[in-house]
Amino acid sequence: MNPRFKAIEIISARKSSTVEGTKNSSPSDIFGKHVFNRKVMQQMLPREIYKNILNAMNGSEKIKPEYADTIAVAMKEWAIKLGATHYSHWFQPLTSASAEKHDSFIDWKTSDEILEKFSGKQLLQGEPDASSFPSGGLRSTYEARGYTGWDPTSPVFVWQGGDGLTLCIPSIFFSWTGDVLDTKIPLLRSDKKINDALMRVLKAAGIQAESVYSTLGCEQEYFVIDRALKNLRPDLLLTGRTVIGADSPKGQELQDHYFGSVKDRVLSYMQDFEIAALQLGIPVKTRHNEVAPAQHEVAPVFEKSSTAVDHNILLMELMRQIAAKHQLSCLLHEKPFQGLNGSGKHCNWSLSTDTGINLLDPTETPGKSLHFLILVTAILHAVHKHAALLRAAVGSASNDYRLGGHEAPPAIISVYLGHEMEQILENIEKKGSYNKTSAKDLYDLGLLVIPDLTKDNTDRNRTSPFAFTGNKFEFRAVCSSANTTFPMTDLNAVVAESINLMMDEIDSQLTAKKTSLEKLTKAAIPVIRKYLKISRPIRFSGDNYSEEWKKEASKRSLPNISKSYKAFEALKSATTVEAFQGILTKQELNSRYEIALETYSHVLNIETKVIIDLFYNQVMPAASKHQLNLAESISECEDVIGKGKGLKAQKLMLKNFTQTLEEAIELAADLESKRTKALQSPLLKQAQAFGDQIIDLSEKLRALIDRLETQVDDSLWPLPKYREILFLI
Ligand code: ADP
Ligand code: MG
Numbered sequence: 258m259n260p261r262f263k264a265i266e267i268i269s270a271r272k273s274s275t276v277e278g279t280k281n282s283s284p285s286d287i288f289g290k291h292v293f294n295r296k297v298m299q300q301m302l303p304r305e306i307y308k309n310i311l312n313a314m315n316g317s318e319k320i321k322p323e324y325a326d327t328i329a330v331a332m333k334e335w336a337i338k339l340g341a342t343h344y345s346h347w348f349q350p351l352t353s354a355s356a357e358k359h360d361s362f363i364d365w366k367t368s369d370e371i372l373e374k375f376s377g378k379q380l381l382q383g384e385p386d387a388s389s390f391p392s393g394g395l396r397s398t399y400e401a402r403g404y405t406g407w408d409p410t411s412p413v414f415v416w417q418g419g420d421g422l423t424l425c426i427p428s429i430f431f432s433w434t435g436d437v438l439d440t441k442i443p444l445l446r447s448d449k450k451i452n453d454a455l456m457r458v459l460k461a462a463g464i465q466a467e468s469v470y471s472t473l474g475c476e477q478e479y480f481v482i483d484r485a486l487k488n489l490r491p492d493l494l495l496t497g498r499t500v501i502g503a504d505s506p507k508g509q510e511l512q513d514h515y516f517g518s519v520k521d522r523v524l525s526y527m528q529d530f531e532i533a534a535l536q537l538g539i540p541v542k543t544r545h546n547e548v549a550p551a552q553h554e555v556a557p558v559f560e561k562s563s564t565a566v567d568h569n570i571l572l573m574e575l576m577r578q579i580a581a582k583h584q585l586s587c588l589l590h591e592k593p594f595q596g597l598n599g600s601g602k603h604c605n606w607s608l609s610t611d612t613g614i615n616l617l618d619p620t621e622t623p624g625k626s627l628h629f630l631i632l633v634t635a636i637l638h639a640v641h642k643h644a645a646l647l648r649a650a651v652g653s654a655s656n657d658y659r660l661g662g663h664e665a666p667p668a669i670i671s672v673y674l675g676h677e678m679e680q681i682l683e684n685i686e687k688k689g690s691y692n693k694t695s696a697k698d699l700y701d702l703g704l705l706v707i708p709d710l711t712k713d714n715t716d717r718n719r720t721s722p723f724a725f726t727g728n729k730f731e732f733r734a735v736c737s738s739a740n741t742t743f744p745m746t747d748l749n750a751v752v753a754e755s756i757n758l759m760m761d762e763i764d765s766q767l768t769a770k771k772t773s774l775e776k777l778t779k780a781a782i783p784v785i786r787k788y789l790k791i792s793r794p795i796r797f798s799g800d801n802y803s804e805e806w807k808k809e810a811s812k813r814s815l816p817n818i819s820k821s822y823k824a825f826e827a828l829k830s831a832t833t834v835e836a837f838q839g840i841l842t843k844q845e846l847n848s849r850y851e852i853a854l855e856t857y858s859h860v861l862n863i864e865t866k867v868i869i870d871l872f873y874n875q876v877m878p879a880a881s882k883h884q885l886n887l888a889e890s891i892s893e894c895e896d897v898i899g900k901g902k903g904l905k906a907q908k909l910m911l912k913n914f915t916q917t918l919e920e921a922i923e924l925a926a927d928l929e930s931k932r933t934k935a936l937q938s939p940l941l942k943q944a945q946a947f948g949d950q951i952i953d954l955s956e957k958l959r960a961l962i963d964r965l966e967t968q969v970d971d972s973l974w975p976l977p978k979y980r981e982i983l984f985l986i
Pocket of ligand 1: 472473474475476543556557558559560605606607608615728729
């Protein structure tokens with residue numbers, strides 16, 4: 258039996274599984290059950306130690322080494338009570354996945370007895386063998402030492418996997434030479450940098466706060482398909498996307514999936530991973546069907562970005578693992594299916610004070626909105642100046658399939674502000690000259706117009722890669738499988754730089770030490786105006802999907818970098834090195850460049866090998882069999898009706914089919930030789946060969962294979978078809 262049909266039979270017999278624990282407990286009951294949270298710490302630790310951890314959590318104090326043993330014992334006891342047997346430093350190396358190495362708590366008690374032990378030293382620092390993690394030339398294999406260190410800003414948790422539990426300690430990762438080998442250290446540093454920059458603004462504007470941090474809420478899109486079908490698709494297994502597959506006769510054109518009712522099996526799955534997420538303290542809130550068939554979204558309530566990035570990685574892992582329990586498969590790839598919407602991870606980003614003021618929501622500080630104007634202006638300036646870097650931050654071989662595709666933002670970075678904000682900024686730009694307009698007018702402009710801006714009356718632009726949504730910016734170009742740490746670090750870094758540039762100029766206008774809001778406004782408006790003018794080209798309210806925008810963007814000299822490998826250059830440009838001062842060194846940025854480039858080629862090389870493999874092993878045999886059947890049928894018919902007496906259409910069909918197959922055979926051979934040749938080139942040349950030449954050839958081969966798929970006898974085609982993968986659950 259064709260394995261496809263067997264899989265369909267299995268799927269038809271599946272029932273949706275019930276989710277334990279949904280009936281009896283509310284989200285607030287289970288929330289944070291697997292987190293070593295404030296409540297637990299307060300109960301288990303002496304007051305001064307608890308206070309020390311709280312300060313470390315908000316970044317104002319280091320964990321005192323003399324407290325480490327007591328904290329470790331409390332953590333161990335708490336974790337063992339939940340069933341944990343092992344502990345692990347959990348960190349984010351430069352692979353875009355998280356890493357963990359489990360050690361059990363065991364130690365010798367006597368020469369033939371063991372006990373459970375966990376020391377302060379083990380809590381504070383670990384030393385995994387770092388030699389196999391990418392370092393982008395920062396470290397050679399023989400200098401393998403890499404250290405992990407507990408990062409108390411992110412909560413310690415217990416992870417359930419298999420039948421066991423592990424105490425996980427969120428950690429940073431660095432080399433013996435002190436080089437940064439992870440994505441977390443730069444984020445923490447960038448948060449500090451934007452804190453310092455914004456505190457300058459807040460102090461001057463008279464807004465009470467001790468500190469500022471960035472906030473993040475990730476809207477995570479994903480596909481869910483049946484596992485039996487996925488297992489029959491080597492491309493989905495190995496690359497996360499279908500490298501071949503003809504369109505389903507029905508796709509997303511009816512738009513009936515968007516916000517449609519969620520199928521039972523999928524809903525049970527959602528409920529299941531939501532429970533696990535809530536236990537880990539991940540505040541999942543929103544779930545719905547997305548535009549493409551089998552596509553969905555989950556969004557948590559936003560958090561401090563350093564916690565939100567960890568939570569997003571954990572959530573993705575939960576979604577992958579729990580899908581298997583439901584005989585489903587969660588596809589987090591940004592473009593699993595050609596011709597349908599890809600998946601994004603819209604990063605909603607804002608800045609908040611420790612006192613809870615959202616600095617991008619002017620309604621939260623009635624009568625005081627100058628800081629908001631400075632901040633928005635700095636953001637526009639930063640995005641304009643570093644558009645190529647932000648493109649690089651969301652760059653990957655896989656996101657290139659999505660950007661500029663169905664309902665995805667283009668590769669051109671621009672900012673959408675909404676009608677009201679545009680008007681406010683235009684007013685400042687036009688009337689901003691202090692000579693022509695009275696101080697009163699401008700002051701009023703800041704105070705009267707801006708508070709009118711509310712979340713509800715900012716319109717939306719779903720086509721923009723970076724959109725203001727009334728109280729936050731939505732970075733929509735980030736893709737579904739991404740680790741959001743780097744895009745967030747970039748945003749913080751470049752915006753901090755622009756705030757500092759503006760504040761230097763504003764400060765130089767303020768002669769007196771003590772200043773009033775009025776004086777500050779007077780000094781700030783010309784600076785705001787100047788920076789708005791510089792960044793004018795980055796503001797775009799129209800349709801980002803249109804061809805006209807591409808032309809207009811080129812007139813405005815905005816970078817339009819469709820291939821990520823070209824964007825990665827920006828990681829090591831002089832402007833990036835400057836903006837990253839205190840976050841990553843020139844050498845460390847260069848290492849990110851090398852890793853990005855290397856990964857880009859690896860991904861495309863794997864995809865190319867998979868399509869060639871599929872062609873020879875699955876497509877060719879099925880197509881040849883079909884060809885033979887056609888030929889035999891023609892010849893047998895001719896035996897009956899006589900040679901040359903008809904069958905013209907059948908013969909033409911066979912001829913065309915044979916021609917397509919022949920073209921595909923030639924192309925596959927060509928592709929394989931280009932692929933092996935590319936591998937011999939140095940890094941950049943290799944990425945160029947894959948990104949410019951090999952991808953095009955692969956797509957040509959795909960088009961031929963997809964044509965064959967629509968013609969071959971259905972019972973001969975071994976690979977699950979789009980219509981089955983997308984609609985059978
Ligand atoms: P949309 O209507 O854009 O689909 P969603 O409700 O799906 O919106 O997601 C919006 C996301 O933005 C949520 O994760 C939400 O918590 C987050 N968000 C709201 N306010 C802020 C903020 N101040 N900072 C960061 N993220 C925020
Ligand atoms: Mg949403």
